[in-house]
Amino acid sequence: MADEMPTWREYPMAAIILEPGSTAKYKTGDWRSRRPVLDSSKCLKSKCARCWIYCPDAARRVDEDGYFEVDLSHCKGCGICARECPPGAITMVEEGE
Amino acid sequence: MGKRIGLEASLAVSEAVKMARADAVAAYPITPQTHIVEELSQMVADGDLDADFMVVESEHTAMSACCGASAVGARTFTATGGPGLALMHEMLYIASGLRLPIVMAIVNRAYSSPISIWGDHSDVMAQRDAGWIQFFAETGQEVFDLTIQAFKIAEDKRVLLPAAVNLDGFTLSHVIEPFDMPDQEEIDAFLPAYEPQVILDPDKPVTMGAVGFPEIYTEIKKQQNEALLGAYEVILEVWEGFEKAFGRAYHPVESYRTDDAEILISIAGSTACTARVAVDNMRDQGKKVGLVRTRLWRPYPFEETRAAVKGAKAVAVMDRCLSFGGPGGPICSELRSALYPLPEKPVVNSYIVGLGGRDITLQDFYTVVEDAERVLSEGPPDEYQYKMIGVRE
Numbered sequence: 255m256a257d258e259m260p261t262w263r264e265y266p267m268a269a270i271i272l273e274p275g276s277t278a279k280y281k282t283g284d285w286r287s288r289r290p291v292l293d294s295s296k297c298l299k300s301k302c303a304r305c306w307i308y309c310p311d312a313a314r315r316v317d318e319d320g321y322f323e324v325d326l327s328h329c330k331g332c333g334i335c336a337r338e339c340p341p342g343a344i345t346m347v348e349e350g351e
Numbered sequence: 352m353g354k355r356i357g358l359e360a361s362l363a364v365s366e367a368v369k370m371a372r373a374d375a376v377a378a379y380p381i382t383p384q385t386h387i388v389e390e391l392s393q394m395v396a397d398g399d400l401d402a403d404f405m406v407v408e409s410e411h412t413a414m415s416a417c418c419g420a421s422a423v424g425a426r427t428f429t430a431t432g433g434p435g436l437a438l439m440h441e442m443l444y445i446a447s448g449l450r451l452p453i454v455m456a457i458v459n460r461a462y463s464s465p466i467s468i469w470g471d472h473s474d475v476m477a478q479r480d481a482g483w484i485q486f487f488a489e490t491g492q493e494v495f496d497l498t499i500q501a502f503k504i505a506e507d508k509r510v511l512l513p514a515a516v517n518l519d520g521f522t523l524s525h526v527i528e529p530f531d532m533p534d535q536e537e538i539d540a541f542l543p544a545y546e547p548q549v550i551l552d553p554d555k556p557v558t559m560g561a562v563g564f565p566e567i568y569t570e571i572k573k574q575q576n577e578a579l580l581g582a583y584e585v586i587l588e589v590w591e592g593f594e595k596a597f598g599r600a601y602h603p604v605e606s607y608r609t610d611d612a613e614i615l616i617s618i619a620g621s622t623a624c625t626a627r628v629a630v631d632n633m634r635d636q637g638k639k640v641g642l643v644r645t646r647l648w649r650p651y652p653f654e655e656t657r658a659a660v661k662g663a664k665a666v667a668v669m670d671r672c673l674s675f676g677g678p679g680g681p682i683c684s685e686l687r688s689a690l691y692p693l694p695e696k697p698v699v700n701s702y703i704v705g706l707g708g709r710d711i712t713l714q715d716f717y718t719v720v721e722d723a724e725r726v727l728s729e730g731p732p733d734e735y736q737y738k739m740i741g742v743r744e
C-alpha cells in the first residue's frame with residue numbers, strides 16, 4: 255500500500271488541495287456509531303431545513319419529495335440534526351440495530 | 352544614487368518595508384513593540400505606503416492575519432519580539448508549513464520572569480525550529496539590507512518560506528546610525544513584485560492547511576525541509592546580486608582578523624561591534640584572537656562555519672541565551688555539532704552573556720579569552736558545558 259502512494263516530490267507544495275470540493279470523495283460514514291433516522295411524517299410542512307443548515311458534514315440532501323435525507327456515506331452520526339430538529343422528526347439509532 | 356542619512360534602526364526597518372512596497376502589515380502593540388510598526392502605521396495613514404495595516408488583538412492573531420494576507424498573494428510583513436514572539440509560536444509553524452513568504456523583524460528580547468523587556472536572544476532561540484529562514488543583523492544598515500533581501504529570498508519560487516530578521520532589542524533597535532539609503536528605483540529593480548504560485552482565490556478555489564494524515568505528513572515535512580535546505584543557494588545568489596547592485600557584501604558567517612588566530616570569539620548580533628574593539632585591543636597585546644559572527648542562522652551554514660574556525664585552537668562562543676540544563680548556549684551547541692564529524696577541531700567553550708539587557712563589556716571578551724587560554728593550557732574547566740559570565744558570586 256505505502257509503495258503505491260506518492261513520494262514527497264509528487265505532492266503539491268504544502269499539501270495544498272488544488273481540486274475544489276474533493277472532500278466529497280472522502281467517505282467518513284464508517285466513523286459513525288449511531289445513524290439519524292427521519293420520520294418524514296413529523297417533518298414540518300415548511301421543511302425548515304435546520305438539519306441541513308446545522309449538519310457539519312453537509313451530509314443532508316433534498317430528496318424528490320423535498321425532505322432532507324441523509325447521505326450515509328458522509329454522515330458521522332454526530333446527532334446535531336436530531337438535536338436541532340424542532341418537531342423531533344429525527345432520532346438517532348445505534349448502528350447494527 | 353541614494354543618500355546618506357541618520358536614522359534609528361527600527362525606523363530603517365519600516366523604511367525597508369515601505370520601499371519593498373509591502374501590501375499588508377499586521378501588528379499588535381504588545382509591550383514591548385517597537386517603532387517599526389508604529390512608523391508603518393503612520394506611513395499607511397499618511398498615504399506613503401499603500402498597504403493594509405491590520406490592527407489585531409494579539410500576536411497570535413497578527414501572525415494568523417499575516418498567514419491569510421500572504422495566502423492571497425500579498426507581500427506581508429510584521430514585527431515583534433520577546434513575549435509577542437512567544438505568543439505567535441503556533442502560527443510560526445503554520446506560516447512555514449503553508450510555505451508563506453512572510454517577512455518578520457524580531458527585536459530580540461528576554462523572556463519573563465522576572466519581567467524583562469531588555470535584549471537577549473531567548474525569544475528567537477525558543478523559535479529556532481519553526482522552519483523560518485533566520486538572520487542576525489549587527490548594524491542598522493544590515494537590518495535594512497536584510498529586510499529587503501528577506502523578501503526576495505522568501506518569495507523566490509524555489510524557496511517560498513517565511514524569513515525573520517533578528518535585531519537586538521535597544522542596543523540596535525533604538526540606536527540611531529548612519530545609513531546609505533538607496534533610491535526607490537534601485538530597490539524596485541532589485542526586488543520586483545511578488546509572484547505567488549498558488550493563492551486563495553474564490554474564482555479558482557484551493558484548500559490550504561487541510562488535515563495531513565500520518566500517511567502524508569512526513570512527506571510534506573520532507574518537502575518543507577528540502578525547501579529550507581535549498582534556500583541556502585538562493586540566499587547566496589541573492590547576496591551576490593545585492594553586492595553587485597548596492598556594493599555591500601553579505602556572507603553566512605563574517606570573519607574578523609581570523610587569519611592566524613588561535614582563539615576565536617563567536618557571537619551573533621550587534622555585540623559584534625564591541626567584539627571587534629576587544630579583538631583589536633587583544634591583538635595590540637600580541638594575543639592571536641579573531642572574531643566569527645553568525646549572520647545566517649537557518650538554514651545553518653555548516654561549511655562556512657567549519658571553514659571560519661579552521662586552524663583555531665579554541666572557540667569561545669558567547670550566547671545571549673541560556674538553555675537551562677542543556678549542553679550549552681544554542682549557538683555553541685550547534686557549532687559543536689557542526690564540528691563533531693571533523694577529525695581536527697578546536698576546543699569549543701560555551702559562555703552565557705548579556706542576559707536580559709546586561710551590558711556586554713570589553714572585559715567580558717577578555718574574560719572569555721583568558722578562560723579559553725586556561726582551558727587550552729590546563730584542560731577543560733569544571734563547568735565544561737557552559738559558564739555564565741559576569742555573575743556576582
Ligand code: SF4
Nearest residue numbers: 309329330332333335
Ligand atoms: S448526524 Fe450529524 S453528520 Fe449525520 S446528518 Fe445529522 S448532523 Fe449531519
Ligand code: SF4
Nearest residue numbers: 297298302303305339
Ligand atoms: S430540521 Fe426537522 S423539521 Fe426541519 S427540515 Fe429537518 S427534519 Fe424537517
